[in-house]
Amino acid sequence: MTTHYLVLSGLLFAIGAMGVLIRRNAIVVFMCVELMLNACNLAFVAFARQNGNLEGQIIAFFVMVVAAAEVVVGLAIIVTIFRTRRSASVDDANLLKY
């Protein structure tokens, strides 16, 4: 049974990672990172069930808290850069290179 959940979690993680790599809007990129974190949560909970201990479920709570903190910081940064440039595209932020 665990395998099903793991496959789903792996898929979610891969979709998130692909999204980070190919999407251009910083908000969408950030949402993809959140998707990856949720994939981690699913894996943790599935493994907790398999291992028969609660550690994985507890970790899932910690991950949620960290993800929430990350949203606060991330949205602040993205909104600031949007207000400056009138664009949230990660391609437009190209002053620092080489």
Add this chain to the structure above:
Amino acid sequence: MNDAVVAPTIEYGTLAPMLLVFGAAVVGVLVEAFAPRYMRKSIHVPLTLLSLAGAFALVIVQVVKGAVPTAPVAMGAVAVDGPSLFIWGVILVLSFVCVLMINDEGHFVASAAAVPGSADEEEAEAAGGSHTEVYPLVLFAVGGMLLFPASHDLLTMFVGLEVMSLPLYLLCGLARRRRLLSQEASMKYFLLGAFSSAFFLYGTAMIYGFAGTVSFTGINKALSTGSLLDPILLLGLSLLGVGLLFKIGAAPFQAWKPDVYQGAPTPITALMASGTLVAAVGALLRVFWVALGNLDWDWRPVMWAVAALTMVVGAILAITQTDIKRMLAYSSIAHAGFLLIGVMATFDKSAQNAKSLSAIMFYLLVYSITTVGAFAVVTMVRDPGGEAGHLSRWAGLGKRSPILAGIFAFFLLAFAGIPLTSGFFGKYAVFAAALASGSEAGDSLGGWMTGLVVLGVVASAIAAFFYVRVIVLMFFSDPAADGPSIAVPSMGTVAVIAISLLITVGVGLFPQPMLDLANQAASGLFIR
């Protein structure tokens, strides 16, 4: 199933340095909330400096008392062993020095929310002052740096990683000058950092699936009994590695480093280039040695390739740089590669491990303090629009300001590892440890280690080229007519440069006491 809930035991005394820093950070937030604006800075500065100094004193007290615990504390979540205490001491000294630099006016924006170039921003600038939130943010970041290398399970390590990183993402975006670069650096650091910590977390999940626990002791035990070819385990190992190697900026995960170092306010760059690197190398060592030590035949070849690539990429790309902070960032990448040679040299249950570990810790100390000094010099060379970043602006600095240029040249020579500087002994210690561990292992590993050290020496030679190029530029070319001005340094900046210079020279001339200290700290190795 009627077990009473047992209250967890927490060794407050042992954890005191970390708790003090976190406590001061929380008090700092309260100060932001309740103290009137004009008073905040005068409360924050002593609060921050005293808490860092106090935490350092608490570390010293533990060392002097010899009360280094032999088992993980806080219910197995944190391991305060010899290496932890040494790394804590180093991080606390570095952050104290960086805070002295942060105190200077003019590094941080008056109002981060104001759009650059807008009337709002002018108004905020005219009102004076800058964000005092910087101080609690720095304290939180330092607290995370203390927790990260000392954590004894993967969950605590993840929390430490985030507590260290989240404030730094914000701090990167607060430079007063060149707002666009600063904001861009902040966004890049944030997106890439969040991406890499998702990898770290998925690796943690996989390891948890294999071992049934995230405690390092438990993982080590599971590895000694379970199948070492379980795909879940190997996936977990590689994803954890990605997350950690990203933080130390090893190739191929180095792309964020130059951008972030260039865009961030220079005192924050100094904090990242020193404190974060020390913390991340400590954490990398602990994970790979304590938890995944039994897997070393799997991770060693990859680590070899990463170390080689990191040194080469760092050293070669640094040559092409035209911005001083970017150049120092690539130099930091190359040094991360040298440190990875040291990481390679700790393996198995060898007696050589303690020597390798002490070599890495010594290298971390001397490299990071020199880095802080170099960035402090960078803050002083200014154009009308801010710091003079472009290397061409540094031409002839030796004629305009021989003392400053001389000090900077000395720091660069220390980076290059010229004898009589601390950098020489750092590099020597790491390379010698790597060779010794290779010859002890005998078989093919010995040859591979020798190859890596040879590559390290070649990379050092390439690196020496671009350090010396800057020195030549400063002393042997004519200053431009409208060259940068040298800011009159504040007491803080003078202190920073003096402390870094003192340690760089002192350890260069008399390395033995510091080597003894590192040996002593490493003698007990990491507790399992």
